Amino acid sequence: xxxxxxxxxxxxxxxxxxxxxxxxxxxxxxxxxxxxxxxxxxxxxxxxxxxxxxxxxxxxxxxxxxxxxxxxxxxxxxxxxxxxxxxxxxxxxxxxxxxxxxxxxxxxxxx
Amino acid sequence: xxxxxxxxxxxxxxxxxxxxxxxxxxxxxxxxxxxxxxxxxxxxxxxxxxxxxxxxxxxxxxxxxxxxxxxxxxxxxxxxxxxxxxxxxxxxxxxxxxxxxxxxxxxxxxxxxx
Numbered sequence: 001x002x003x004x005x006x007x008x009x010x011x012x013x014x015x016x017x018x019x020x021x022x023x024x025x026x027x028x029x030x031x032x033x034x035x036x037x038x039x040x041x042x043x044x045x046x047x048x049x050x051x052x053x054x055x056x057x058x059x060x061x062x063x064x065x066x067x068x069x070x071x072x073x074x075x076x077x078x079x080x081x082x083x084x085x086x087x088x089x090x091x092x093x094x095x096x097x098x099x100x101x102x103x104x105x106x107x108x109x110x111x
Numbered sequence: 112x113x114x115x116x117x118x119x120x121x122x123x124x125x126x127x128x129x130x131x132x133x134x135x136x137x138x139x140x141x142x143x144x145x146x147x148x149x150x151x152x153x154x155x156x157x158x159x160x161x162x163x164x165x166x167x168x169x170x171x172x173x174x175x176x177x178x179x180x181x182x183x184x185x186x187x188x189x190x191x192x193x194x195x196x197x198x199x200x201x202x203x204x205x206x207x208x209x210x211x212x213x214x215x216x217x218x219x220x221x222x223x224x225x
Contacts, residue, residue, distance in 0.1 A: 097166070102153065
């Protein structure tokens with residue numbers, strides 16, 4: 001079964017600093033990969049997705065992610081975080097007609 | 112509709128009672144999914160609908176849980192004889208045809224069993 005792993009449970013970053021969230025996938029062929037964000041008390045919002053083609057994917061809210069087959073990774077980045085980016089972030093992969101989600105990374109932004 | 116709508120947004124019920132949670136997907140989305148998110152946890156898959164059939168019910172935790180869907184429209188998740196461990200946020204999502212397109216999630220129903 002296809003799965004993703006998010007190695008970092010919690011990350012704290014200063015406002016204005018860069019952010020990188022890690023996601024590793026386990027799948028032989030090219031996977032369908034996604035990043036979602038869940039703000040406190042909210043549902044999940046799609047940030048970006050990767051199917052094929054250009055390995056650098058641009059998303060909403062200034063986020064981007066890079067697919068690296070050699071490292072089985074799909075890391076999420078943002079050059080300069082804002083206090084509103086404090087949230088939980090989930091990586092996901094298509095697995096048998098549904099999405100399987102990682103355990104999530106909680107991002108805290110300090111002033 | 113414009114988005115995925117779930118109702119109620121909050122539900123408090125007594126242990127042993129039955130509850131029904133409703134999901135209204137985006138119009139035209141044939142695929143519908145239910146997930147459970149316990150406090151501080153990730154997303155646990157419950158069931159997948161394609162149209163009104165459920166090819167994958169593998170995530171339903173026990174026979175107290177059931178779900179149905181009317182055509183390509185509303186879905187209802189029913190939990191019978193609720194237990195305290197059923198307390199969680201129940202999230203519904205829909206997709207145009209398959210998960211390859213990604214999901215649009217509803218805001219969830221927060222279920223508290225007291």
